[in-house]
Amino acid sequence: MNRPAICRKSFREVSAVDAPQTEALCAAMEELNEMKALTAALDLAEQGVSGFAIFEALSEGIRRVDKRYEAGEYFLADLMMAAHIMRSVMETALVFPEEDRGTCMGRVVICTVQGDIHDLGKQVIREILTHNGFEVTDLGVDAAPDTVVQAIRTHKPHILILSGTLQASALSIRGTIRAVEASGLRKTVRIMVGGPAVKDRSPRLLGADARSDKVLDCLRICHEFMAQAAGEKP
Numbered sequence: 513m514n515r516p517a518i519c520r521k522s523f524r525e526v527s528a529v530d531a532p533q534t535e536a537l538c539a540a541m542e543e544l545n546e547m548k549a550l551t552a553a554l555d556l557a558e559q560g561v562s563g564f565a566i567f568e569a570l571s572e573g574i575r576r577v578d579k580r581y582e583a584g585e586y587f588l589a590d591l592m593m594a595a596h597i598m599r600s601v602m603e604t605a606l607v608f609p610e611e612d613r614g615t616c617m618g619r620v621v622i623c624t625v626q627g628d629i630h631d632l633g634k635q636v637i638r639e640i641l642t643h644n645g646f647e648v649t650d651l652g653v654d655a656a657p658d659t660v661v662q663a664i665r666t667h668k669p670h671i672l673i674l675s676g677t678l679q680a681s682a683l684s685i686r687g688t689i690r691a692v693e694a695s696g697l698r699k700t701v702r703i704m705v706g707g708p709a710v711k712d713r714s715p716r717l718l719g720a721d722a723r724s725d726k727v728l729d730c731l732r733i734c735h736e737f738m739a740q741a742a743g744e745k746p
């Protein structure tokens with residue numbers, strides 16, 4: 513399907529009035545109907561509904577899919593289909609206008625940590641940051657601590673973002689930060705962690721500088737990190 517040429521609203525333009533309109537998209541995701549989901553998302557985009565509201569509807573739809581999975585009505589293949597639909601809608605309906613990309617706000621390295629292949633949350637964060645002027649290097653999923661350390665050496669990021677979804681990924685996040693500490697590079701980079709794996713966890717105990725589950729927090733925190741870094745310059 514071709515991408516529509518319309519200019520979509522930014523993720524920052526969240527509006528409560530968008531919510532009722534998004535039920536069709538939510539339901540299409542729950543039914544695992546890709547064509548219906550794409551049509552509903554494009555309709556919403558044409559109506560000017562914010563990209564964030566569309567993303568939230570997809571996330572709610574995927575939570576409904578998960579409930580059915582937990583109830584034994586859906587299986588792993590259905591979760592894979594849900595992820596496929598989410599990616600497909602995000603690629604088709606959540607396109608950001610190129611002209612919004614300004615001068616480089618800072619360099620970011622992002623990944624899903626070792627042992628975890630969930631990446632839809634990470635993907636959205638990457639898009640939001642890229643759209644807002646950050647230069648983002650995405651190491652993908654299942655990123656080993658050594659890969660992360662090497663990426664810090666190569667790309668010299670101001671910020672490292674570690675995402676984890678599985679419960680076990682909290683340990684992987686901690687292990688990755690320990691590897692960064694052991695490499696002597698910890699002082700060169702601010703670290704933000706997020707995703708369901710670290711919900712309710714203290715960032716300090718994980719060795720991170722910040723933690724959040726909300727994609728929109730991510731942009732605010734990155735701006736704060738950059739302001740702090742600027743303040744530290746001699």
Ligand code: B12
Nearest residue numbers: 592595628629630631632633675678679705706707708725
């Ligand atoms: C889709 C899905 C999959 C897809 C993933 C595809 C992909 N490319 O991501 C597939 C089918 C591959 C999959 C595989 C598995 N999955 Co799965 N999966 C899901 C499901 C249904 C949705 C996850 C999702 O993408 N949600 C949408 C995204 C956008 O939301 P999100 O990830 O929560 O991220 C949000 C925030 O956390 C935030 N965020 C994320 N990272 C960061 C980072 C920062 C810095 C910030 C600020 C924010 C942030 O961004 C998002 C904003 O809303 C969840 C159920 C659920 N309720 O979450 C199960 C779930 C996570 N999976 C689960 C399991 C068990 C598995 C498997 C082990 C299944 C198996 N038997 O093989 C494998 C794991 C393989 C592995 N090694 O990782 C369990 C995890 C249990 C646990 N607590 O550990 C869940 C909860 C299902 C369940 N009810 O049991 N899964």
